[in-house]
Amino acid sequence: xxxxxxxxxxxxxxxxxxxxxxxxxxGKEVDLKEAAEYLKxxxxxxxxxxxxxxxxxxxxxxxQPRAGVALVDAHxxxxxxxxxxxxxxxxxxxxxxxxxxxxxxxxEVGIQESIKEKRSMLNGFPAVNHGVKNCRRVVEAVNLPVQxxxxxPDSRLLAEIIHAGGWTSNEGGGISYNIPYAKSVTLExxxxxxxxxxxxxxxxxxxxxxxxxxxxxxxxxxxVPPSMSNAVAIIEGLLAVEQxxxxxxxxxxxxxxxxxxxxxMKALVAQAEEYFxxxxxxxxxxxxxxxxxxxxxxxxxxxxxxxxxxxxxxxALSGATKVIVKTPHEAAGxxxxxxxxxxxxxxxxVLSLLKEQKLETSKALExxxxxxxxETKCILDxxxxxxxxxxxxxxxxxxxxxxxxxxxxxxxxxxxxxLPARDNNGAVRYLEFGNIPMSxxxxxxxxxxxxxxxxxxxxxVGFQMTIDDIYAVGKGSLVGRPEK
Amino acid sequence: xxxxxxxxxxxADCHAVGNKVLDYxxxxxxxxxxxxxxxxxxxxxxxxxxxxxxSAILVSSLYGHGEMDCRGLREKCEEAGLKDILLYxxxxxxxxxxxxxxxxxxxxxxxxxxxxxPGTPPEQSIRDLKADLNLE
Numbered sequence: 001x002x003x004x005x006x007x008x009x010x011x012x013x014x015x016x017x018x019x020x021x022x023x024x025x026x027g028k029e030v031d032l033k034e035a036a037e038y039l040k041x042x043x044x045x046x047x048x049x050x051x052x053x054x055x056x057x058x059x060x061x062x063x064q065p066r067a068g069v070a071l072v073d074a075h076x077x078x079x080x081x082x083x084x085x086x087x088x089x090x091x092x093x094x095x096x097x098x099x100x101x102x103x104x105x106x107x108e109v110g111i112q113e114s115i116k117e118k119r120s121m122l123n124g125f126p127a128v129n130h131g132v133k134n135c136r137r138v139v140e141a142v143n144l145p146v147q148x149x150x151x152x153p154d155s156r157l158l159a160e161i162i163h164a165g166g167w168t169s170n171e172g173g174g175i176s177y178n179i180p181y182a183k184s185v186t187l188e189x190x191x192x193x194x195x196x197x198x199x200x201x202x203x204x205x206x207x208x209x210x211x212x213x214x215x216x217x218x219x220x221x222x223x224v225p226p227s228m229s230n231a232v233a234i235i236e237g238l239l240a241v242e243q244x245x246x247x248x249x250x251x252x253x254x255x256x257x258x259x260x261x262x263x264x265m266k267a268l269v270a271q272a273e274e275y276f277x278x279x280x281x282x283x284x285x286x287x288x289x290x291x292x293x294x295x296x297x298x299x300x301x302x303x304x305x306x307x308x309x310x311x312x313x314x315x316a317l318s319g320a321t322k323v324i325v326k327t328p329h330e331a332a333g334x335x336x337x338x339x340x341x342x343x344x345x346x347x348x349x350v351l352s353l354l355k356e357q358k359l360e361t362s363k364a365l366e367x368x369x370x371x372x373x374x375e376t377k378c379i380l381d382x383x384x385x386x387x388x389x390x391x392x393x394x395x396x397x398x399x400x401x402x403x404x405x406x407x408x409x410x411x412x413x414x415x416x417x418x419l420p421a422r423d424n425n426g427a428v429r430y431l432e433f434g435n436i437p438m439s440x441x442x443x444x445x446x447x448x449x450x451x452x453x454x455x456x457x458x459x460x461v462g463f464q465m466t467i468d469d470i471y472a473v474g475k476g477s478l479v480g481r482p483e484k
Numbered sequence: 485x486x487x488x489x490x491x492x493x494x495x496a497d498c499h500a501v502g503n504k505v506l507d508y509x510x511x512x513x514x515x516x517x518x519x520x521x522x523x524x525x526x527x528x529x530x531x532x533x534x535x536x537x538x539s540a541i542l543v544s545s546l547y548g549h550g551e552m553d554c555r556g557l558r559e560k561c562e563e564a565g566l567k568d569i570l571l572y573x574x575x576x577x578x579x580x581x582x583x584x585x586x587x588x589x590x591x592x593x594x595x596x597x598x599x600x601x602p603g604t605p606p607e608q609s610i611r612d613l614k615a616d617l618n619l620e
Contacts, residue, residue, distance in 0.1 A: 097495070097498075097547050097549060098549070100496065101496045103496060106496070109552070119580075120580075121552060121579065122579070123548035123549060123579055151498070180500075181498045182498065183498070183521060183523045220500065220501065295501075299602070299603055329580075329581045331602055331603060332602055333546070333548055333576030333579065333580060333581065333602065334548050334576075334580050335580070335581070408501045409500060410498050410500035410503075410521060410522040410523070463508070467508065474603065
């Protein structure tokens with residue numbers, strides 16, 4: 001199939017579908033009509049799209065953890081704990097890393113070893129191996145909507161199984177689940193494969209079943225300048241709605257400077273809505289997700305709670321529809337269910353305290369919004385130009401030429417020429433622009449801010465600043481100042 | 485070459501940030517770094533070590549599957565003729581926050597010469613590697 005940003009025909013979809021459902025034996029459990037009947041019976045309080053819409057109307061921010069283990073019963077116990085003890089508003093099922101690489105044989109080994117060792121040997125729930133029936137067992141055992149969260153370049157079979165299994169949201173996208181999560185998957189392939197996932201949701205929508213889709217905002221989660229992540233989010237949003245997605249949640253990962261983070265969220269919503277309007281997409285139910293700090297965390301748990309709470313505060317002040325919660329075990333890896341619940345509780349306490357407050361507009365906030373929008377527009381204009389109007393084609397060409405470029409991404413299809421660093425206020429700026437087509441004014445402004453920092457620190461602007469910034473939050477500060 | 489090392493992230497793990505930082509830090513410290521990057525199999529590590537005549541393999545794992553992914557690496561190195569090669573492992577090597585000593589012992593029993601807990605600064609492994617290779 002030739003890549004273009006165009007809704008797949010039924011014929012195209014069904015042809016690929018036959019192959020997808022044969023990738024692993026559990027694929028045979030998926031029957032679209034039967035699944036639609038099952039999904040229709042899911043109550044509104046367990047439907048992800050409906051729950052988000054309600055939160056948006058009420059103007060509240062919901063809290064959602066990440067969580068997943070190898071075995072079904074243990075996974076249910078984990079989710080029930082996060083629901084009952086943690087007070088989560090939305091539930092995840094984080095998918096293990098073998099499934100993300102479509103290595104189902106290795107998942108099977110992980111499942112067997114987990115049974116033998118009586119502890120999870122996988123870092124998530126292998127939903128494809130467990131199949132439709134077990135996904136339904138999970139959703140039936142809880143009172144909240146369930147979403148798959150992962151990092152899978154080819155999520156087609158996974159999407160079929162989880163949606164048929166009653167999970168009413170899927171995270172990911174052709175860019176955001178490839179470039180930060182894979183080494184050698186072409187963008188042509190991952191965008192096509194995610195068009196399939198989006199089209200599947202579109203087909204359910206056409207059958208009257210609301211299913212939410214959430215492109216993964218934070219990308220590598222490491223000093224990604226807001227305009228770069230917003231550009232990717234808007235592209236993935238546009239690609240999704242073309243395939244018939246109606247409930248769309250665009251995301252952003254906390255950078256740490258309050259003004260910049262709130263500005264990024266506001267710019268994201270405003271600009272996405274402008275693009276939907278310009279390209280003729282109507283009735284899109286747009287919500288937002290704010291990710292608490294995705295970079296390195298302090299080992300000390302009390303200090304980790306500080307980072308978590310700052311993320312919760314920023315999420316509330318930015319008006320996010322939901323916030324993805326970190327845990328006090330973040331520095332050590334995968335949390336226990338108790339630590340995970342503790343992260344949600346800390347978050348919800350802050351959300352509740354700030355429920356009535358929003359960040360008042362100010363000159364600084366207005367200027368930051370203006371800057372992020374202008375930077376994002378520079379990138380998106382060039383992407384459309386490269387694709388001669390076709391966004392999917394333009395995206396592939398933009399990565400080839402470094403117009404889209406994500407810092408610290410493992411993919412060989414990413415140019416890796418840009419470098420970020422923080423300014424004196426902790427806002428993330430471009431240190432190296434690589435081939436990103438920004439105006440001279442924007443480039444000069446970014447440079448000037450970093451020169452001001454360099455002057456204060458008595459060193460030159462350079463990669464050492466970036467490295468210091470990567471470790472700074474884990475060590476206890478936002479800006480990586482030189483050690484005295 | 486004595487100062488040649490193979491660096492990579494093992495298994496289905498795609499954590500790339502630390503990998504890029506280690507590459508930079510070891511290169512700055514005078515090592516010739518052969519960085520095979522993320523999502524690397526045991527075979528990728530071994531092939532790179534043979535091709536470049538490396539004296540150490542540095543395995544990173546951040547995602548929790550390290551225990552399964554690292555098992556058998558020492559035996560495979562020996563089968564491939566890499567008799568005395570140094571094996572280091574570091575990162576979030578197991579699922580969950582576990583006590584460090586037993587984790588370290590498990591990896592040492594697998595044949596790793598040095599094992600590092602989460603958050604170890606690159607300077608420490610650079611110092612250790614220089615000592616192990618008699619470079620300074």
